[in-house]
Amino acid sequence: MAAVCGLMRRPLEQVSGLLRRRFHRTAPAALQVTVRDAINQGMDEELERDEKVFLLGEEVAQYDGAYKVSRGLWKKYGDKRIIDTPISEMGFAGIAVGAAMAGLRPICEFMTFNFSMQAIDQVINSAAKTYYMSGVAAQHSQCFAAWYGHCPGLKVVSPWNSEDAKGLIKSAIRDNNPVVVLENELMYGVPFELPSEAQSKDFLIPIGKAKIERQGTHITVVAHSRPVGHCLEAATVLSKEGIECEVINMRTIRPMDIETIEASVMKTNHLVTVEGGWPQFGVGAEVCARIMEGPAFNFLDAPAVRVTGADVPMPYAKILEDNSIPQVKDIIFAIKKTLNI
Amino acid sequence: MRKMLAAVSRVLGVAQKPASRVLVASRNFANDATFEIKKCDLHRLEEGPPVTTVLTREDGLKYYRMMQTVRRMELKADQLYKQKIIRGFCHLCDGQEACCVGLEAGINPTDHLITAYRAHGFTFTRGLSVREILTELTGRRGGCAKGKGGSMHMYAKNFYGGNGIVGAQVPLGAGIALACKYNGKDEVCLTLYGDGAANQGQIFEAYNMAALWKLPCVFICENNRYGMGTSVERAAASTDYYKRGDFIPGLRVDGMDILCVREATRFAAAYCRSGKGPILMELQTYRYHGHSMSDPGVSYRTREEIQEVRSKSDPIMLLKDRMVNSNLASVEELKEIDVEVRKEIEDAAQFATADPEPPLEELGYHIYSSDPPFEVRGANQWIKFKSVS
Numbered sequence: 265m266a267a268v269c270g271l272m273r274r275p276l277e278q279v280s281g282l283l284r285r286r287f288h289r290t291a292p293a294a295l296q297v298t299v300r301d302a303i304n305q306g307m308d309e310e311l312e313r314d315e316k317v318f319l320l321g322e323e324v325a326q327y328d329g330a331y332k333v334s335r336g337l338w339k340k341y342g343d344k345r346i347i348d349t350p351i352s353e354m355g356f357a358g359i360a361v362g363a364a365m366a367g368l369r370p371i372c373e374f375m376t377f378n379f380s381m382q383a384i385d386q387v388i389n390s391a392a393k394t395y396y397m398s399g400v401a402a403q404h405s406q407c408f409a410a411w412y413g414h415c416p417g418l419k420v421v422s423p424w425n426s427e428d429a430k431g432l433i434k435s436a437i438r439d440n441n442p443v444v445v446l447e448n449e450l451m452y453g454v455p456f457e458l459p460s461e462a463q464s465k466d467f468l469i470p471i472g473k474a475k476i477e478r479q480g481t482h483i484t485v486v487a488h489s490r491p492v493g494h495c496l497e498a499a500t501v502l503s504k505e506g507i508e509c510e511v512i513n514m515r516t517i518r519p520m521d522i523e524t525i526e527a528s529v530m531k532t533n534h535l536v537t538v539e540g541g542w543p544q545f546g547v548g549a550e551v552c553a554r555i556m557e558g559p560a561f562n563f564l565d566a567p568a569v570r571v572t573g574a575d576v577p578m579p580y581a582k583i584l585e586d587n588s589i590p591q592v593k594d595i596i597f598a599i600k601k602t603l604n605i
Numbered sequence: 606m607r608k609m610l611a612a613v614s615r616v617l618g619v620a621q622k623p624a625s626r627v628l629v630a631s632r633n634f635a636n637d638a639t640f641e642i643k644k645c646d647l648h649r650l651e652e653g654p655p656v657t658t659v660l661t662r663e664d665g666l667k668y669y670r671m672m673q674t675v676r677r678m679e680l681k682a683d684q685l686y687k688q689k690i691i692r693g694f695c696h697l698c699d700g701q702e703a704c705c706v707g708l709e710a711g712i713n714p715t716d717h718l719i720t721a722y723r724a725h726g727f728t729f730t731r732g733l734s735v736r737e738i739l740t741e742l743t744g745r746r747g748g749c750a751k752g753k754g755g756s757m758h759m760y761a762k763n764f765y766g767g768n769g770i771v772g773a774q775v776p777l778g779a780g781i782a783l784a785c786k787y788n789g790k791d792e793v794c795l796t797l798y799g800d801g802a803a804n805q806g807q808i809f810e811a812y813n814m815a816a817l818w819k820l821p822c823v824f825i826c827e828n829n830r831y832g833m834g835t836s837v838e839r840a841a842a843s844t845d846y847y848k849r850g851d852f853i854p855g856l857r858v859d860g861m862d863i864l865c866v867r868e869a870t871r872f873a874a875a876y877c878r879s880g881k882g883p884i885l886m887e888l889q890t891y892r893y894h895g896h897s898m899s900d901p902g903v904s905y906r907t908r909e910e911i912q913e914v915r916s917k918s919d920p921i922m923l924l925k926d927r928m929v930n931s932n933l934a935s936v937e938e939l940k941e942i943d944v945e946v947r948k949e950i951e952d953a954a955q956f957a958t959a960d961p962e963p964p965l966e967e968l969g970y971h972i973y974s975s976d977p978p979f980e981v982r983g984a985n986q987w988i989k990f991k992s993v994s
Contacts, residue, residue, distance in 0.1 A: 318787070344787065347818075349814065350810070350813055350814065350817070352807075352810035352813065352814065354776065354806070354807040354810060355776045355779075355807050355810025355811050355813070355814055356776070356810070356814065357776070358773060358775070358776020358777050358779070358780060358807060358811065359776050359777075359779050359780035359783055359811070359814060360780060361776075361777055361780060362719075362765075362776060362777035362778060362779060362780020362781045362782075362783070362784070363780040363781065363783045363784045363787070364780070365765055365777065365780070365781060366717065366765075366780070366781040366784035366785070366794075367784060367788075368783075368784045368787060370780075385770055385773060386773060386776065386777075389769070389770050389773060390768070390770070390773055390777060416972055416981075417972055417973070419973070439975075440973075440974040440975040440976075441973045441974055441975075441976070519979065557986040
């Protein structure tokens with residue numbers, strides 16, 4: 265009806281508009297995109313949109329990125345916007361912060377987050393205390409969510425799937441504050457369906473908002489990054505036994521969306537947190553502490569439980585490594601214990 | 606008659622001469638004078654800054670006033686600190702006035718500057734008022750950082766502080782230089798560090814990237830001979846700081862002579878602006894105070910040494926002597942400037958002492974930029990502060 269009215273008032277423009285809309289309607293709705301490609305797209309779009317955005321880091325340009333996350337960008341944008349750095353984390357992190365202080369929007373990539381430890385002074389002391397924007401990093405063998413999440417002045421996001429990766433990095437680039445993006449390199453090659461809204465150049469995921477990946481009634485399971493996938497697997501298994509888990513993908517570590525978690529716990533009365541990081545002083549510990557401090561505590565029918573990485577430095581042997589990170593069976597076990605099953 | 610002439614001449618700022626020889630207006634003074642300045646030691650440079658320079662009366666008076674202001678401001682800070690009106694860290698730069706004033710004289714306001722914690726002088730030369738600076742030191746709401754930054758965290762347009770972590774400001778400065786090049790506006794960034802910081806690894810990382818990418822960065826080592834309590838001989842295998850950039854050309858400058866500093870800065874800035882990449886300047890200078898207010902400054906050096914520098918190389922004295930001897934100004938005129946400066950400092954100190962502290966409600970403000978307001982937790986879960994950007 266509205267279309268017809270439009271036709272009457274402004275025939276030519278409205279007709280072409282209608283035609284355009286028709287074409288869109290027949291385009292495919294969703295698309296399989298790996299996390300790596302989603303990050304690549306996100307950066308590409310932001311580089312195109314704002315000439316102040318640039319990327320620096322080891323091997324990001326001519327090598328196409330150590331994990332190929334920045335593939336094709338150097339060819340497209342050249343030396344000025346995509347900069348290969350020497351192996352000087354402290355130096356180039358500081359350069360990124362300085363450039364941001366002077367008004368540019370650098371994406372500073374650490375090949376692995378272990379390497380960022382050399383530069384942690386620049387991230388925490390130079391970045392967090394001054395207003396600006398920083399960025400990308402790949403996680404290596406340990407989870408840095410707790411380290412960076414501890415620090416006021418930083419924002420810390422932790423994407424799980426391709427949609428998260430793309431939407432969060434775009435929001436991070438546009439944010440005027442320093443944002444640490446905890447990419448999980450084990451997720452780079454994993455394809456996910458990218459819904460049509462996420463294919464838009466203006467698709468952003470707000471920093472500070474969690475997502476309920478799966479609705480449930482019996483227990484709230486909160487995770488971030490790769491473990492979100494494990495939680496969904498666990499939920500599928502448990503569903504066959506009649507246990508319906510509500511799985512929450514935190515997406516942002518700081519500022520934490522505790523409200524979404526509280527609302528869920530008030531509904532399900534049970535809570536399990538899942539993270540890849542070590543147990544002490546971690547993300548799960550923070551979630552539990554905050555639940556105790558808020559309205560959801562009175563709704564708990566059992567103590568909250570944490571599933572975490574083992575409290576050991578990351579070992580090398582496969583069997584040891586496998587048992588140092590939370591597996592689906594560990595999550596299922598914790599859920600059943602909490603539900604007293 | 607004499608009294609009237611004297612009054613007239615005072616008003617016009619003219620030297621008091623016997624009535625028979627009084628001339629009205631500054632026809633009495635030279636407009637400018639040429640001075641010889643010390644030749645700089647050079648590293649990987651064929652030519653250095655000129656060995657003579659012209660100083661106009663106007664510039665001379667300006668530099669004198671600025672240096673005197675920095676000097677008196679620092680001494681006032683010392684006094685306020687001893688009265689416990691200023692607390693915490695306080696690093697004073699008296700003795701080093703030729704550096705901050707000379708550097709500013711060699712660049713444009715659109716250029717950029719970053720330094721470490723001995724930053725009050727630069728905060729002033731980069732444009733903030735003595736009042737804003739002292740009030741920040743006393744931690745009151747009228748301070749340039751609203752009382753939340755203190756001595757080491759003062760910022761102004763194109764002045765990036767004020768940095769507490771030794772050496773960290775150098776990669777930051779290289780990053781600002783990267784932005785200068787990226788924006789294509791012919792601006793340079795002066796990136797300062799001390800003789801102590803000169804041994805930090807991240808500085809060498811910054812040298813490498815600045816040279817590789819030809820960043821318009823003037824690295825400046827403000828060598829005041831002591832890194833806290835450690836003399837340069839005890840800290841550095843090579844104390845030729847102007848050569849430590851290796852592949853980066855360098856010059857060693859007499860940092861007590863403001864004209865030397867100015868010429869060297871002009872030279873260095875021009876070098877960077879021409880696109881040749883970074884350059885390194887070592888300013889040889891001296892601080893009269895200890896490292897900070899908690900350091901009397903005499904356990905690692907002698908009082909005789911301090912006294913010798915004061916009597917032979919004081920930067921304000923050197924400029925004053927030059928100006929008076931070449932008739933650019935009179936002793937009385939400069940004394941009047943001293944009086945005006947003292948008053949300005951006194952007024953600022955009074956304001957800084959009387960201004961109230963920032964309101965407690967603002968404890969959580971300005972954690973993030975451009976964000977909607979949110980809540981910040983206090984010492985326990987029931988204490989909440991609002992945070993606005």
